[in-house]
Amino acid sequence: MKAHILFVCLGNICRSPMAEAVMRHQVEQAHLADRIEVDSAGTGDWHLGHPPHEGTRKLLDQHQISHQGMKARLVAESDFESFDYIVCLDTKNLRDVRELLEKAGIEESGAKLFTFMELLPDRGIADVPDPYYDGNFPFVFELVDSGCKELLKRIQADMKFV
Template sequence: MKARILFVCLGNICRSPMAEAVMRHQVEQAKLTDQIMVDSAGTGDWHLGHPPHEGTRDQLDQHQISHQGMKARLVTPDDYNTFDYIVCMDTNNLRDVRKLFFGEGKATAEESKRLFTFMELLPAKGIADVPDPYYENNFPFVYELVDSGCKELLKRVKADLKLNE
């Protein structure tokens, strides 16, 4: 069985591609690329086909994490059937993705287990959303959150796949 992870933010140029790149790097370090697939998408179409934002690229470069070939894309209804973990970078994107996947209906408990906000991985931080560095220019802080949260997500995925630590 292979785990498939999708990170979602607004434009798919700052937070979600940062999380995709960091998670891919952590998966590579854990030698699990054959068992865990990672992607990212956005809920808005302003930046389709564009590479990650310069601030995201700078942070990834500083940490020697590849962002080669990454291009912004939209989240689609089919993503719900493709991905096992759909991690939204904030509550607004979670709302929009739920609406895309389920219309006005409520998600079941099983569906909610697969679809959640990134900050649910870091409850001790006491914040609901990963701040959008596109507006706040706080790329180093966002990187710290993303790095920590991806480590927690990797632990969860490994446990779900019953992989040895």
């Protein structure tokens, strides 16, 4: 059995691709790439087909984390059936994803749907800030790195493999 994770942000060029790349890296480091698949998507269509933002790529390169082949895409109805964990980078994205579920007439998705910062309750913030607007990619990376570690622990516990 495989776990499938989808990270969701607004444009799918800053936060969610950063989370996707970091999580993939952590999964590989834990030798679980055959058990856990990771993807990302956005709720807005402004950057479809574009690679991650330069700030995201630069930070991932600094940490020697691959972002090869990543391109922005929209959340699709099929994602609600394909993914076990849908992790929204902020509360607005969570509302948008819930609205997509409602519009699609999907009353109950098998996916666990939650915000990224629920993984880091001690941080005292509800949302991962969007570095597209403030340029603070290092802070976002710190949150993403810590949160992905917590998510990996949660998935390992859920799937009963360590």
